Amino acid sequence: MPCMEPEHVQVANTIPSTTSQPTVAPATDAERTLYPKITNHVDEIVKILQHLERDPKNPEQEVVLDPIPIVGTVKLHGTHADIVIYSDDSIFCQSRNITSLSATRDNQGFANAMSKKRKVLLCLRDLYLARWIQLNPNATISTSHPIVIAGEWIGEKIQKDVAIAQLSRRFVIISLNINGQWQNDTSFSGISLTNHDIYNIARAGLFNATLYPQDLQRTLAEIEPLAEKVAAACPFASTFGIQGPGEGLVWKLAPSQYNSNPTLWFKTKGGKFKPTFAARPPKKIKSFDTVEEQRKEAARVAELWCSEQRLEQGWDVMREKGVERSLRGLAEFLKWVQLDVLVEERGYIKRYKVDEGDLKISVARIAKGWYLERVQSGIE
Known part of the structure; x- marks a missing residue:
């Protein structure tokens, strides 16, 4: 087994530590690895689907979409954090907005914590690659794309007024990118290194629902109560015996041809996190009179x-x-x-x-x- 129980070590020239400066990741790769922004608007997902399914030879023809199964995972209110590992074993930490975190430019101590886990992170990478090869026996892993292990850095003093703020700080994996493509979460849901405070969001369970492209109200009637339940009692925190509020759910389309496309991911929030949507005007507006x-x-x-x-x-x-x-x-x-x-x-x-x-x-x-x-x- 290639992944042994690793000890904590300081890292030079890759993950930043208090005694070394990190290598700067190539700008083009950095841009590709930043985590995508996820919409609150289900109607936007339907529009993208209609565009994808439209016949280019007959663009005016109406696109009627069948119901699509969707899978939800708990949305955690922490701070976004990624581990980016290149083929030469160099490792970089990034946030949603910063591509190269360091001890002097950190995000809630994430890079500093990861700087002590180099062997752990390479072990985690190897576990993911072994699983990917098992799922794709005839495919090749590209050395031009880094492995991106995307997650949420959660715990005490990172956020407030949520149950997970009562936990000690830990990294929770929410998505995986191999060969420049986001992977199906359920295929990798069993991978984590809990002894090293690295968890998988699937620990909180998976939620199943249906996207009805022709009936969005039916979709919302199905998914919004689920988000409210999560907001009232966070399922992830409850696995550690902690009760309290959560945030909501992130949804991805189950069919393989859609699952890896981040423009088709969306979120539903509940409780105090639920966004306020503008009510549409009583009549369609062509232009304002004044x-x-x-x-x-x-x-x-x-x-x-x-x-x-x-x-x-x-x-x-x-x-x-x-x-x-x-x-x-x-x-x-x-x-x-x-x-x-x-x-x-x-x-x-x-x-x-x-x-x-x-x-x-x-x-x-x-x-x-x-x-x-x-x-x-x-x-x-």
């Missing part, structure tokens, strides 16, 4: 979309990036919130003709007030 109406609609949806959760996330991203959370960081904070709104809510913005310029102004006004109050209060 500039004032246009600005009022932008201000209305900005109030809904600048939720406490979104603003808190922007505040945390600044910490992750090492941006000073003071008056000097205001512009960076506003830029992040504006972009997050434009990306996350792009479907609604386009469909109902929300003016992006007016929206950015309204978002900035709300976010600025929140940020200045946060800075003046001294809350970290």
Whole structure:
């Protein structure tokens, strides 16, 4: 068995430690390895599916999609963290926004903790590769793509008001990328190294439901109660005997031709994490009658979309990036919130003709007030 029980060792020239500087990962690889953003909007998933299934020879023909089974895993409220391992055994740690974490530019101590686990991480890599080869006996592992073990770094003082904050810090694997392709989670759900505080999200169980592309209300009626149950009592924390709130679920389409496509992943949150969706106007909008109406609609949806959760996330991203959370960081904070709104809510913005310029102004006004109050209060 290639993976023996490894001892903790300091790492030179790969994972950062307090005594060595990490190698800088190639920019092109770094861009490819960053974890994809996952939408809250199920209707966007249906639109992507319709596009994928459309006959290029007959693009005007209506695409009718059959119900599709989906598999959910518990969404953990920690901070995103990845382990990236190259074919030469060099290892890099990254967050959602930073491609090369180090002891001096860390994210909640993740890189520092992993710097003591080089042999453990290579063992974990070997377990994943052995399983992949078993599943793909006629395929070859590409040396040009790193193995990306994506997860959530959770535990005490990383987040608050969730059950997992009562746990000691640990890494929970949520996705795996081999040969530049995201793998089917259920095929690798049994792999973890719990003796080294490395767990698999499947520990909390898998949730099964159905995406009904022709009846989204039926889909939501099926998946939203599941997300609320998770938000009320986190299944992952409960496996350690800890009771308390969770966040929600991440869904992936079960069929193999869709499962590895991250543009088809979506999430449903419950409890305090549930996003506020803008109600569509009573009639389809071709254009606003006046500039004032246009600005009022932008201000209305900005109030809904600048939720406490979104603003808190922007505040945390600044910490992750090492941006000073003071008056000097205001512009960076506003830029992040504006972009997050434009990306996350792009479907609604386009469909109902929300003016992006007016929206950015309204978002900035709300976010600025929140940020200045946060800075003046001294809350970290």
